[in-house]
Amino acid sequence: xxxxxxxxxxxxxxxxxxxxxxxxxxxxxxxxxxxxxxxxxxxxxxxxxxxxxxxxxxxxxxxxxxxxxxxxxxxxxxxxxxxxxxxxxxxxxxxxxxxxxxxxxxxxxxxxxxxxxxxxxxxxxxxxxxxxxxxxxxxxxxxxxxxxxxxxxxxxxxxxxxxxxxxxxxxxxxxxxxxxxxxxxxxxxxxxxxxxxxxxxxxxxxxxxxxxx
Numbered sequence: 001x002x003x004x005x006x007x008x009x010x011x012x013x014x015x016x017x018x019x020x021x022x023x024x025x026x027x028x029x030x031x032x033x034x035x036x037x038x039x040x041x042x043x044x045x046x047x048x049x050x051x052x053x054x055x056x057x058x059x060x061x062x063x064x065x066x067x068x069x070x071x072x073x074x075x076x077x078x079x080x081x082x083x084x085x086x087x088x089x090x091x092x093x094x095x096x097x098x099x100x101x102x103x104x105x106x107x108x109x110x111x112x113x114x115x116x117x118x119x120x121x122x123x124x125x126x127x128x129x130x131x132x133x134x135x136x137x138x139x140x141x142x143x144x145x146x147x148x149x150x151x152x153x154x155x156x157x158x159x160x161x162x163x164x165x166x167x168x169x170x171x172x173x174x175x176x177x178x179x180x181x182x183x184x185x186x187x188x189x190x191x192x193x194x195x196x197x198x199x200x201x202x203x204x205x206x207x208x209x210x211x212x213x
Contacts (some may be wrong), residue, residue: 006100006197008107009053010187011208013093022051022063041083045088053097057084072159074104087156089131091098094187098195106157108149109185109193117144126152133170145192150175150182157196 018041020028027047034040055062058080063111063150066079077084092111101107101117119142122131130147149170157180169175173184176199183203185193195203 004101004200005103005202006098006195008185008195008203008205009097009099009208010185010206011049011095011097013042013049013090013095016049016095018044018123019048022085023064026067028156039182042090042093045204046088046095049095050086053099054084054086056082057099058082072186074156074159089152089156089193092191094191096185096187096193096195098197100197100201103201104157104159104180106153106155106196107185107194108152108156109187109191110145110149112141112145112190112192115141115145117141119131127165129168130170144183144192149183149192149194150196152196153196154180154182163194178194 002187021046021189021199031040031043051065054065054076054077058065060080062087064079065077068076068078070076075087077086085100085103085105087098087105089107089109090096091109093114094109096107096109098107122134122144126134126147134140134143134147147169151164151167154167154169158178162209167177169177169182174181179199180196181201182196184192185205187193197203
């Protein structure tokens, strides 16, 4: 049995108070490799927020949640034993978290601030029809990243190694591919985001902004 609803939560990481005591040794170890203070703060805030939100769903202490990977190489909750599935992405100070029960979920967000796109990149990760659409667009940057986050969200939901050009994600949102729906998430100017859920699942979007995050 599984739920046909997936929660998608969005937070401004500037509103998250970092609590390193909640994080695992592995998480803190990865933090040591982040040289930029801004990137480090974003990482710590995102993982603090992730644990806090999952703790609410699981009714389990945030610091005692243990992560691993499922058979497809996707992030998974190992402790406690649960059917809860999740996927986290963050960029440009915003974090997006998809949470479902016994369903595969994937999410991706990219900030357009400072982002660039060039023909080599377009051809490397997009199919020919997708690349043609980008080159014909009046705003190549937005069109490219719209398709990019769709592909990333799909790849994260499916798991394993996937050739980026293999799945054509053109179309009006939601785009149905291989038993999944890929839906654009409108976070305003400067961001592109998408979430992937099994076909037929509903999405409940919640914006968590301010001190209550």
